[in-house]
Amino acid sequence: MPLNVLRHRTPEVVDRSRVTLTDQERTEVHALAAELRRHPAGGQVDDPRWLAQARPHSCRLPVRLLEALRDYRSEPGPDGTLLIRNLPIDAEALPDTPSEPDSVERGATVPATTAMLIGQQLGDVFAFRDEKRGALVHNVVPVPALAASQSNGGSVELELHNENAFHPHRPDLIGLLCLRGDHEGTAGTLFSSIRKARVLLDDADLAILRSPRFVTEAPPSFHAGDTTTAHRVLNGSLDDPDIQVDFNATRAIDDEAGTALRRLGDALAEVASELVLRPGDMAFLDNRLVVHGRTEFTPRYDGNDRWLHRVYVQLDGRAGLSHRIGPGPVLA
Ligand SMILES: O=C(O)CCC(=O)C(=O)O
Ligand SMILES: [Fe+2]
Numbered sequence: 001m002p003l004n005v006l007r008h009r010t011p012e013v014v015d016r017s018r019v020t021l022t023d024q025e026r027t028e029v030h031a032l033a034a035e036l037r038r039h040p041a042g043g044q045v046d047d048p049r050w051l052a053q054a055r056p057h058s059c060r061l062p063v064r065l066l067e068a069l070r071d072y073r074s075e076p077g078p079d080g081t082l083l084i085r086n087l088p089i090d091a092e093a094l095p096d097t098p099s100e101p102d103s104v105e106r107g108a109t110v111p112a113t114t115a116m117l118i119g120q121q122l123g124d125v126f127a128f129r130d131e132k133r134g135a136l137v138h139n140v141v142p143v144p145a146l147a148a149s150q151s152n153g154g155s156v157e158l159e160l161h162n163e164n165a166f167h168p169h170r171p172d173l174i175g176l177l178c179l180r181g182d183h184e185g186t187a188g189t190l191f192s193s194i195r196k197a198r199v200l201l202d203d204a205d206l207a208i209l210r211s212p213r214f215v216t217e218a219p220p221s222f223h224a225g226d227t228t229t230a231h232r233v234l235n236g237s238l239d240d241p242d243i244q245v246d247f248n249a250t251r252a253i254d255d256e257a258g259t260a261l262r263r264l265g266d267a268l269a270e271v272a273s274e275l276v277l278r279p280g281d282m283a284f285l286d287n288r289l290v291v292h293g294r295t296e297f298t299p300r301y302d303g304n305d306r307w308l309h310r311v312y313v314q315l316d317g318r319a320g321l322s323h324r325i326g327p328g329p330v331l332a
Contacts, residue, residue, distance in 0.1 A: 017068065017077050020085040025062040026280075030088035032060055033113035043108040045116050046136050048328050050108060051125075058121035069121050072284065073315070079273070080193040080289035084282045087114050089179050091279055096303030097180055101143050101153060104135035105309060112137045115177045115309045118282060122173055124317040126329035128164070130224045134330045140176065140308035142299035150248040151220040152310070155299050160192055160268055160291040161246035163312070166216040166228050169320035169331055170244075171312035174292070175284045178277035182306040187297035188274035189283060193290045194234070194243040200267035205260040209234040210241070213257035217249040233264065242288040277308065284313075 021029065036057050041049035059066075065084065072082040090110040105112040115137055119125040125136050132138045138152070146153035164170040176189065198206070214233050218225025230253060234241040247265055252258035268291055277283060285292055299305045314320060314329075323331040 017072050017079070017081060018083040018085070019065060019068040021062065021065065021087060023086070025064065026086050026088050028062055029065075029114060029117070030090075030110060032057055032117065033088065033108075033110045036113055036117075037108045037110075044106055045108050045112050046106055046134075046328070051116075051120070051136075051329075054113075054116050054120050058117045061117060061121060065118075066121065069118065073122055076286040076289060078193060078195050079191065080195065080286040081191050082284040083275070084118065084284075085278075085280060087111075087177065087280045087282055089114070089177070089280050091179075094179060094307075097305040097307040098139050098141050099143055099301050099305065101146060102132055103139035103141055103143075104132050105137040105139060106135055111177060111179050111309055115175060115282065115311050119173075119175050119311040119313050122175075122284070123313040123315040124329055125311050126171070126314050126317075126320070126331060127312060128167070128222070128331050129325050130222050130332070131164075132221070136311065136329070138310040140306075140310050142297075142301070142305050144299075144301055146220075147299070149220050153221075155297050157296045158294040159247040160190060160265070160272070160293040161219070161248060162244055162291055163287050164219065164222070165244050165246040165249060166218045166225060167331075169314070169323050171287050172315045173284050173313040174287050175282055175311045175313065176277065177282040177309040177311075178279055179307040179309060180304065181276065181278055182297040183300060183304065184298065185276060186295065187306050188276050188295040190272050190274050190293040190295065191283075191285055191290055192268040192272035192292075194241060194268070195289055196271040197264070197267040198234075198241065200270060201263060205263050206234065208257055208260040209264060211257075213253050214245070214250050214261065215253060216244070216246055216251075219246065219249055233261065243291065245291060247291075
């Protein structure tokens with residue numbers, strides 16, 4: 001899909017769903033994170049005892065933020081995104097940006113705790129055993145060996161995709177908290193909602209996209225994972241469908257379906273918006289309605305590269321129960 005023609009940059013995610021914390025509110029979130037760090041459950045976000053504490057703590061986030069999260073969970077809006085600004089990330093205390101593959105944050109640092117508190121308030125943060133070593137907080141950072149790959153460690157243009165489109169229990173929501181921007185300030189996260197793209201498609205293409213004529217492979221970030229059986233790209237309500245597609249990993253199984261898939265890609269590119277995340281910004285996207293990607297950028301691998309924390313949220317924690325590999329929220 002020609003994402004390189006996508007240059008009608010909007011200054012920010014176009015959505016009613018955005019909240020900028022006041023400095024006072026940011027200080028409150030910082031204090032909450034610091035309190036949780038001192039808890040006897042210890043400073044490891046993957047520890048089930050820490051998680052159990054993070055849930056009640058998340059109820060003490062600033063009320064304005066709680067209201068925005070509650071609203072978003074029920075009504076993600078036409079863009080399917082929520083942007084939260086001015087979150088605490090302890091910028092002065094940040095170590096060098098990691099650059100190894102499969103990088104994660106297991107320590108209860110201020111930014112990792114902030115991402116977890118917000119994720120736990122929206123639903124249940126979870127992970128996959130075969131991706132990022134099963135850790136709940138992922139580092140999205142450029143990795144030299146992955147520079148040209150279609151993965152979160154790449155720096156070439158990343159095509160529009162649902163996160164883990166191949167997986168039956170893919171996340172409902174994805175959160176991306178920016179710790180550092182790229183050097184040039186041009187790495188744009190792309191968001192495109194089927195709620196907006198659907199009206200650009202005709203009924204014949206919509207019907208094809210609703211038929212099981214597509215297969216999707218696991219992404220390169222997954223170290224194991226089966227290609228799907230034939231699936232629909234659009235599912236559920238006729239007026240407000242869910243989407244399941246990865247323009248790098250989904251293939252049509254016949255020519256007619258391939259044409260419909262290309263037209264869907266064009267429609268999504270047309271309504272996409274681009275957001276250059278800044279430190280302290282956390283963007284959520286509804287992975288049932290929104291595909292996302294990223295423009296290319298130029299890493300320097302100097303410890304100061306772009307750095308996001310990523311969390312996956314399930315709204316129904318029981319849905320993936322048969323895929324759980326232990327007592328914690330990690331799925332096979
Ligand atoms: O780098 C970005 O802005 C998004 C990358 C991505 O697709 C992801 O982390 O899931
Ligand atoms: Fe992604």
